[in-house]
Amino acid sequence: MKCPRCQHENPSGSKFCLHCGVGLGAERPEPLSQAAPGEAWSKVMAYLCQAGASASARPAHQEAIAFFEHALGALKYLPESRDTLEQAIDLRFDLRSALWPLGEIGRILESLHEAESLAAALDDERRLGQVFAYMSTNYWLVGDHERALEFGRRAMVIAEGLKDAALEFDTNLRLSFVYHSVGDYSRAIEATRRNVDALEADLLRERFGGQPTLLSVLSRAWLVLSLVERGEFADGIAEEGIQIAEAVVHPLSLIFAFYGVGVLYLGKGEFGKAIPALERALALVEGANVALWFPVIASPLGSAYALAGRVAEALPLVEQPLERLAAMSLVANKALFTAHLSEAYLLAGRLKDAVAFAEQAREIAHTLKERGHEAWALRLLGEIASHPDSPDAQAAERHYREALGLADDLGMRPLVAHCHLGLGRLYRRTGKRQEVQEHLSPATTMYREMDMRFWLEQAERELKELE
Numbered sequence: 001m002k003c004p005r006c007q008h009e010n011p012s013g014s015k016f017c018l019h020c021g022v023g024l025g026a027e028r029p030e031p032l033s034q035a036a037p038g039e040a041w042s043k044v045m046a047y048l049c050q051a052g053a054s055a056s057a058r059p060a061h062q063e064a065i066a067f068f069e070h071a072l073g074a075l076k077y078l079p080e081s082r083d084t085l086e087q088a089i090d091l092r093f094d095l096r097s098a099l100w101p102l103g104e105i106g107r108i109l110e111s112l113h114e115a116e117s118l119a120a121a122l123d124d125e126r127r128l129g130q131v132f133a134y135m136s137t138n139y140w141l142v143g144d145h146e147r148a149l150e151f152g153r154r155a156m157v158i159a160e161g162l163k164d165a166a167l168e169f170d171t172n173l174r175l176s177f178v179y180h181s182v183g184d185y186s187r188a189i190e191a192t193r194r195n196v197d198a199l200e201a202d203l204l205r206e207r208f209g210g211q212p213t214l215l216s217v218l219s220r221a222w223l224v225l226s227l228v229e230r231g232e233f234a235d236g237i238a239e240e241g242i243q244i245a246e247a248v249v250h251p252l253s254l255i256f257a258f259y260g261v262g263v264l265y266l267g268k269g270e271f272g273k274a275i276p277a278l279e280r281a282l283a284l285v286e287g288a289n290v291a292l293w294f295p296v297i298a299s300p301l302g303s304a305y306a307l308a309g310r311v312a313e314a315l316p317l318v319e320q321p322l323e324r325l326a327a328m329s330l331v332a333n334k335a336l337f338t339a340h341l342s343e344a345y346l347l348a349g350r351l352k353d354a355v356a357f358a359e360q361a362r363e364i365a366h367t368l369k370e371r372g373h374e375a376w377a378l379r380l381l382g383e384i385a386s387h388p389d390s391p392d393a394q395a396a397e398r399h400y401r402e403a404l405g406l407a408d409d410l411g412m413r414p415l416v417a418h419c420h421l422g423l424g425r426l427y428r429r430t431g432k433r434q435e436v437q438e439h440l441s442p443a444t445t446m447y448r449e450m451d452m453r454f455w456l457e458q459a460e461r462e463l464k465e466l467e
Helices: 037-057 061-075 082-102 105-122 125-141 145-162 165-181 185-198 201-205 215-229 237-247 251-268 271-288 291-307 311-328 334-347 351-368 371-385 393-410 413-429 433-450 453-466
Strands: none
Touching (some): 037 061, 082 125, 125 165, 165 185, 165 371, 185 215, 351 371
């Protein structure tokens, strides 16, 4: 709808011009210049905030962003007071929520720094704590783990000082993102386990800190990620997430509920269960138009396809996440997604591409100090170097042993078992019978203890061939 005063185009159904604030529609109020400024702009503000919330709920992210940005512009016409300054902070939080699904991290950080200055000026500890919690996640997304941990810990200090349980739950989850990425799985498990244990009864349905998903579900999904790295597959936490999200009919929460289940079974090697869960999650992501979450779901789904022998279907799914991350200037999980792509190329017989991306995955992980991801990349380099079409026994042994050392330090039992299996295969091919037994025996034992049957069968087959 075109404004009669400034000729600015507005969304259909707008009651006020988003550019100059003049009233639109059949019941057109007086132009703002002819009305009491505070009262008129208050009406504009109320409309813009309501329209932004409605657009976010649909979801229509770009439309919501426009409404919240115009609301911030309209706020300048109101007399400055504590109430309007608080509203300026909250509007920036709303804007962050609308920008988040699109991966607009640069714009989010700019808005959060503005909110930080306002909250500090007001000495508003609660809002300042929420700013710090948001900053933690956004710095994690761009690969600045040190600042992510710093802001997360500052948010936690405020939450504990205020005895603000909601901020504490939200910050626990956000810190777990960073702990998991840097390979500190014990702290990641501790943080998410606190949420899972505390969020019971009515709290199961609550969203805290502007989260688009139920915190009880998201905490379970991220708990599963770290438990899987430790080889703890029998917790039942992942399935609980689906039950909670289905009970309240919350599609966005279901995305991460199915993601948690998919990652659990992918790590365990049960691809027949992993693939349907991840496919369901990806369909929900595409239906909700959440660009930020596409790489998170597509990459493990592509990995599951590749390991299940569906390599042609896998390649587009492991290639697109890196393209999407680059478009959004994001770094979180880039090393892991690059390793998934390398492994798919290896299984497709594209050894040169596999080497290039495995080395890239290792470099990214090493630069960002993501020790767990670096260990996976090293093991992958060992797999490539021991491939029959291009064998390099010395390089393979070096990579496997480096991966084994890191995995052992971090308590990554499945990866430790994979490294033992890789070394056992390598030594069998090179005729080192004693070393074969030294590695295949612990691999077999560990796979059996963790009920990882897909790889257990491979280890047992290697032992039979040795006999």
